[in-house]
Amino acid sequence: MKITIIGSGNMGGAIAKGLSQGSIFQASDITCTAQTDETLEKMRNINEDFNLTHDNITAVRESDLVIIAVKPWRVQSVIEEIRPVLQFDKQIIISIAAGVTFEQLNSHLKKSIASKVQVNPVIFRVMPNTAIEVKSSLTFISACNASEDQINLVLSIFNELGKAILIEERLMEAGTALASSGIAFALRYIRAAIEGGVELGFYPKQAQEIVVHTVKGAIDLLLENQSNPEAEIDKVTTPGGITIKGLNEMELSGFTSAVIRGLKASR
Numbered sequence: 366m367k368i369t370i371i372g373s374g375n376m377g378g379a380i381a382k383g384l385s386q387g388s389i390f391q392a393s394d395i396t397c398t399a400q401t402d403e404t405l406e407k408m409r410n411i412n413e414d415f416n417l418t419h420d421n422i423t424a425v426r427e428s429d430l431v432i433i434a435v436k437p438w439r440v441q442s443v444i445e446e447i448r449p450v451l452q453f454d455k456q457i458i459i460s461i462a463a464g465v466t467f468e469q470l471n472s473h474l475k476k477s478i479a480s481k482v483q484v485n486p487v488i489f490r491v492m493p494n495t496a497i498e499v500k501s502s503l504t505f506i507s508a509c510n511a512s513e514d515q516i517n518l519v520l521s522i523f524n525e526l527g528k529a530i531l532i533e534e535r536l537m538e539a540g541t542a543l544a545s546s547g548i549a550f551a552l553r554y555i556r557a558a559i560e561g562g563v564e565l566g567f568y569p570k571q572a573q574e575i576v577v578h579t580v581k582g583a584i585d586l587l588l589e590n591q592s593n594p595e596a597e598i599d600k601v602t603t604p605g606g607i608t609i610k611g612l613n614e615m616e617l618s619g620f621t622s623a624v625i626r627g628l629k630a631s632r
């Protein structure tokens with residue numbers, strides 16, 4: 366099975382790297398395209414067995430799956446470029462572009478190809494986060510015109526790069542805010558805690574080590590105990606103790622509502 370990734374930037378490059386280390390594709394099954402020699406060189410340094418090219422059309426011709434990993438405003442022009450060689454009856458098309466709907470993808474794919482409109486393209490919207498680089502992405506997947514086997518294939522591809530969850534398209538924007546932008550929100554908490562740690566007297570490197578391991582501990586508790594945050598917080602907050610004073614001060618400054626407002630603004 367061959368896969369082409371159009372656009373080897375942050376996400377496309379990370380997906381190719383992760384896939385080359387998994388069990389479904391060899392690096393030689395993966396073709397990465399890019400606009401610049403510099404990006405192709407970056408991919409060559411990750412794995413010299415990748416097929417690397419500037420030519421999207423040739424790359425698509427030889428593939429079973431095509432991942433479109435360019436910025437959302439470039440999706441239409443990429444589809445227009447590759448449309449003449451796409452084979453809707455054989456190929457799976459995956460878009461990772463945030464906010465680009467199945468309706469838009471279908472309309473770009475089917476435009477002015479009368480002979481192909483009889484066969485509906487199999488399309489997936491896939492929404493990873495940047496932790497895909499270390500095979501730890503929470504990735505949402507929605508399917509359009511796909512069979513169960515095709516859905517299972519795409520799920521298994523992205524489960525090798527972290528955890529993949531199948532959702533209805535109507536939840537894709539919420540999922541993007543919660544998990545794809547969400548990784549930046551989690552990192553911003555970590556940054557804030559590090560800054561607080563420095564003010565409390567730790568050197569930045571020490572503060573980062575402390576905060577990262579503390580956050581990892583919180584995550585391990587939730588995953589291993591299968592519990593919820595409030596149950597774990599209750600174990601920390603001694604009545605009249607210092608933790609509840611800190612939490613209440615954070616809430617007075619709008620902590621929870623700031624997070625919720627941020628998530629809603631990101632949709």
Ligand SMILES: NC(=O)C1=CN([C@@H]2O[C@H](COP(=O)(O)OP(=O)(O)OC[C@H]3O[C@@H](n4cnc5c(N)ncnc54)[C@H](O)[C@@H]3O)[C@@H](O)[C@H]2O)C=CC1
Nearest residue numbers: 372373374375376399400434435436437461462463493545
């Ligand atoms: N960065 C993130 O955290 C996430 C990004 N996404 C989506 O992933 C997509 C890619 O985002 P990034 O990787 O962050 O962007 P990026 O800018 O790092 O990568 C895009 C790459 O596509 C290349 N490119 C542009 N036009 C091309 C063409 N015609 N042919 C071949 N290559 C072309 C660019 O040169 C660049 O290397 C976007 O649509 C974004 O919405 C989705 C989830 C998370």
Ligand SMILES: O=C(O)[C@@H]1CCC=N1
Nearest residue numbers: 463541542545546547
């Ligand atoms: O900020 C963005 O638009 C992209 C999509 C989700 C994460 N990064």
